Amino acid sequence: MTHNNELSRRKFLTRMWAAGGGLMAAAGAWTGWDLLRPSAASSLTAQVKTLPPQAVPATGVVEIKAARGYLTREGDQVIALSWKCPHLGCRVPWCESSQEFECPCHGSVFNRLGEYRAGPSPRNMDRLATTVVDGSLVIDPGNVTPGGPLGPETIDEPPAGPRCIGEGH
Amino acid sequence: MTIGKRFRASTLGRSVIRNPNRVTTRDRAAGHWSNFFLHIYPVKIRRKEIYFRYSWFLGVASLALFGSLVVSGIYLMFFYVPSPTTAYGNIQFIQTQVPFGQYIRNVHRWSAHFMVLAVAAHMARVFYRGAYKSPREFNWVIGVVLLVLTLLLSFTGYLLPWDQLAYWAVTVGTSMAAYVPIIGEQVSNVLIGGQEVGSATLIRFYVLHVALLPTVGVVVIALHLWRWRKDSMLDTEHDQQEAM
Amino acid sequence: MAEEPLVVEGKRVLGVVPGVPPVGDRKIPDEQESVMVWPHLLVRHAVAALAVLLLVLIVAIFFDAPLREIANPAVTPNPEKAPWYFAGLQELLSHYHPLVAGILVPGTVVLGAMALPYLDRNPDRHGRTRRVAVATFTIFLVAWIILTIIGFAFRGPDWGWVWPWNAWYGEL
Numbered sequence: 001m002t003h004n005n006e007l008s009r010r011k012f013l014t015r016m017w018a019a020g021g022g023l024m025a026a027a028g029a030w031t032g033w034d035l036l037r038p039s040a041a042s043s044l045t046a047q048v049k050t051l052p053p054q055a056v057p058a059t060g061v062v063e064i065k066a067a068r069g070y071l072t073r074e075g076d077q078v079i080a081l082s083w084k085c086p087h088l089g090c091r092v093p094w095c096e097s098s099q100e101f102e103c104p105c106h107g108s109v110f111n112r113l114g115e116y117r118a119g120p121s122p123r124n125m126d127r128l129a130t131t132v133v134d135g136s137l138v139i140d141p142g143n144v145t146p147g148g149p150l151g152p153e154t155i156d157e158p159p160a161g162p163r164c165i166g167e168g169h
Numbered sequence: 170m171t172i173g174k175r176f177r178a179s180t181l182g183r184s185v186i187r188n189p190n191r192v193t194t195r196d197r198a199a200g201h202w203s204n205f206f207l208h209i210y211p212v213k214i215r216r217k218e219i220y221f222r223y224s225w226f227l228g229v230a231s232l233a234l235f236g237s238l239v240v241s242g243i244y245l246m247f248f249y250v251p252s253p254t255t256a257y258g259n260i261q262f263i264q265t266q267v268p269f270g271q272y273i274r275n276v277h278r279w280s281a282h283f284m285v286l287a288v289a290a291h292m293a294r295v296f297y298r299g300a301y302k303s304p305r306e307f308n309w310v311i312g313v314v315l316l317v318l319t320l321l322l323s324f325t326g327y328l329l330p331w332d333q334l335a336y337w338a339v340t341v342g343t344s345m346a347a348y349v350p351i352i353g354e355q356v357s358n359v360l361i362g363g364q365e366v367g368s369a370t371l372i373r374f375y376v377l378h379v380a381l382l383p384t385v386g387v388v389v390i391a392l393h394l395w396r397w398r399k400d401s402m403l404d405t406e407h408d409q410q411e412a413m
Numbered sequence: 414m415a416e417e418p419l420v421v422e423g424k425r426v427l428g429v430v431p432g433v434p435p436v437g438d439r440k441i442p443d444e445q446e447s448v449m450v451w452p453h454l455l456v457r458h459a460v461a462a463l464a465v466l467l468l469v470l471i472v473a474i475f476f477d478a479p480l481r482e483i484a485n486p487a488v489t490p491n492p493e494k495a496p497w498y499f500a501g502l503q504e505l506l507s508h509y510h511p512l513v514a515g516i517l518v519p520g521t522v523v524l525g526a527m528a529l530p531y532l533d534r535n536p537d538r539h540g541r542t543r544r545v546a547v548a549t550f551t552i553f554l555v556a557w558i559i560l561t562i563i564g565f566a567f568r569g570p571d572w573g574w575v576w577p578w579n580a581w582y583g584e585l
Contacts, residue, residue: 033359036359036362036373037355037358037359038358038359038361038362038363038364038369065487068365068486068487084365087344087511088340088341088344088345088506088511089340089341089343089344089365090337090340090341090489090493091486091487091488091489093489104489104491104492104493104570104571104572105341105489105491105492105493105572106506106507106572107507107571107572120506120507120509120510120511122510122511141364142364144364165570165571191451192418192420192423192425193420193423193424193425194423194424194449197423197449197451197452198449200451201450201451207450207451207455210450210451210454210455211450212449212450212451213447213448213449213450214447214448214450214453214454215444215445215446215447215448216442216443216444216445216446216447216448216453217444217445218454219448219453219454219457220457221457221461226457226458226461229458229461229462230461230462230465232462233461233462233465233466234465234469237466237469253484257483257484260480261480264480271477271478272473272474274478275472275473275474275476275477275478276469276470276473277478278473278478278585279469279472279473279476279478280469282497282585283465283468283469285498287465292526293550293554296529296550297547297550298538299537299538299539299543300538301529301530302530302533302535302536302538303530303536305530306530306531307530309527309529309530310527310530313523313526313527314527316526317523320498320499323496323498324496324499327496330480331483331484332479332480332481332482332483332484333481333482333483333484333485333488333490334479334481334490334494334584335484336484336485336486337489337490337493338493338494338495338496338499341493341495341503342495342499344511345506345511345515345516348511348512348515348516349516350512353516365486366484366486402447
């Protein structure tokens, strides 16, 4: 007789109880986690109406505080950049003297189109979705596209002057 | 007869304190066993372990600071509403209008700083004594968990004043979590509760800080002390060789 | 009520004979001997706890907890400082990719600390055979303390180097 290999009634029931308990714990954990996941309603939903596309200058950027971002011109297009640094979420200010984005927290630097130039950031600056309504640009701050991977810059705009943040990063 | 002795001799007193005469060693042991609060302690301990030079009393210092944090924290909770529109004003109110409010907030803050120091120093002291070795390995693991809990408690509390210091430290801290492979983005989202640090983050950190983490902390501390008590009279041959 | 019993070292005695014990009057306690927790350890713990609380209560009189301006998502303070116990982490973050400095290093340190008693199987608690363990732990501890002090006191605007006696940016 191979009694030891057989699943006894007692062993079977023990396993069923254990499996039931485990299932309940897993269901509880998943429910709790799902409960805490932010709903779509908690993202920034208010559309921000800004200026007409042709009002965005070819140099420099336009800060849109309500949308937490900047408008900047890429050829004929106008793009909206999120001011949240892709590195660790600090606000990236525009530096007038050097004409680039410079993050004071950890020293990430981006050009006018939010393309990576220096520092610890793992990608380009994130972009916000824009539409044109009645001739005005409307930014949707809840619709964020992560910036592209690091690569060569597509515009030739070297730092125009001294940087706002200290060197040495 | 003093009032205390008279109370102990009364029917009521004897029902409360079962072993009133703590005179002989036997009485004390019996009294020790029948006391709920003393049950976290062993009844007897090796003489060398009672001195400052053995432990520097860092464990008991951590526990005392935890107690101070619970007391001062409950006091602060009476005056604090965790919402971005009220939190900062509440802290200002505590500091300027509530009697001793600023002082209690200072006590809470300093207890937290000292607790991080005390727990870290306790860990180092236990390491250099070799007190994590068999059979106490698992209590060391529990101790590391307690260190992490202490840091989490400190960090969740850091957001509550809702000032610039708090806001940006937590923005950076939660952004860091997003770098964990696979689950990072989800963890970061659940911590923040939205796109950026805001009212959802504040209530989440508040619940973690005043309910979830302290409860887990008390349970894990109890486990830690219970194992310390169980292991307190264990000895290994290597202890015998000690020159200390 | 009967007369209070005479107690010496936790034992009732019938009487005490004056004189000097034959081995001298100073007793050298045996370190391995077990003693009652009540009162020997409890008294010391109570004093230690009171001393720590007294320290906190005194420090809290003289140093106020900081409260900066109200949170403003549009302005990142410069420098942006983490709480002091994460200053070492922040210093690491300024040098390495966040996956390394923010996740791998602290994760390895915590998991390594948990695994320590299972990695270090040397039963010796003192002495020379522990050199490797002691050296490893000490290197980590000292490195962490140095990083924390640098991040806490030696970093200023743009996370640049400052001397704390020239400009103070530490936040508690």
